[in-house]
Amino acid sequence: MKVWQQIALWLIGIGLWFSLLGSASSRQKDLEYQHFSLSFENREDRSFLNYAEMEASVQSVLGDSVNRISEINKALLEESIDNHPAIRKAEVYSKIDGSLRIMLWQHNPLARVIQKEGSFYLLENGAQMPLSSHYSERVPLVSGELKEERLKEIADFWLWVKEDEFYKDFFTGLECTEANEWILYPAKGNFKIILGKPIKLKEKLTKLQVFYLRAPRLENINKLKEIDLRFDGQLICRKN
Numbered sequence: 001m002k003v004w005q006q007i008a009l010w011l012i013g014i015g016l017w018f019s020l021l022g023s024a025s026s027r028q029k030d031l032e033y034q035h036f037s038l039s040f041e042n043r044e045d046r047s048f049l050n051y052a053e054m055e056a057s058v059q060s061v062l063g064d065s066v067n068r069i070s071e072i073n074k075a076l077l078e079e080s081i082d083n084h085p086a087i088r089k090a091e092v093y094s095k096i097d098g099s100l101r102i103m104l105w106q107h108n109p110l111a112r113v114i115q116k117e118g119s120f121y122l123l124e125n126g127a128q129m130p131l132s133s134h135y136s137e138r139v140p141l142v143s144g145e146l147k148e149e150r151l152k153e154i155a156d157f158w159l160w161v162k163e164d165e166f167y168k169d170f171f172t173g174l175e176c177t178e179a180n181e182w183i184l185y186p187a188k189g190n191f192k193i194i195l196g197k198p199i200k201l202k203e204k205l206t207k208l209q210v211f212y213l214r215a216p217r218l219e220n221i222n223k224l225k226e227i228d229l230r231f232d233g234q235l236i237c238r239k240n
Helices: 003-030 051-062 074-082 148-163 201-214 218-223
Strands: 036-040 087-094 100-106 111-115 118-122 128-130 141-144 171-176 182-186 192-196 224-228 236-239
Touching (some): 074 087, 074 100, 148 171, 192 201, 218 224
Parallel strands (some): 111 141, 192 224
Antiparallel strands (some): 087 100, 111 118, 118 128, 182 192, 224 236
């Protein structure tokens, strides 16, 4: 086949493709809107959201006067749903039967912050998520003198802990002092772990891990009052 024939066939193919695309787009504009379906793509068994409430919220955005799929601004609907504090991401798309599919992904909080003004969940980027009346997540507690600019640093710490095989279930709480020194509370044992300033955190926690792995009599750990990790190259234990 000559080159000009190949080019001609290629152009014809492109023309047919655009024709089909235009035809599909035209049919999409004429599609009558039928209904929408809502699905939680994660946390189905521990949802912060109530299904009926989310359906009502979506319906309020859509209104009652929508007749055709083309009348729905899917990007605007996505943005509206994304603004819900418990939702990490939303995807909205239409189907050839005239229905609308809405998929929701919820946040996975890292910790729960407790302050005089109230409590909230701490998210990966340091953002705040209100508590839910539908579900209470079991996460570490954070308390103390917490300025907003410290939240991202604290979130980064809990994210690292969550992904560390040794420490992922090790701590139940973190207290931040007025001097921005951190105190950790372990899940096992009635003592506290003084980290000090949030610097060299991995180095300090490596010392603690070595202590736990090598200490000869950890059955006596409940006799401890505190473990101090503030000083380079040292781990100091104080008894009650």
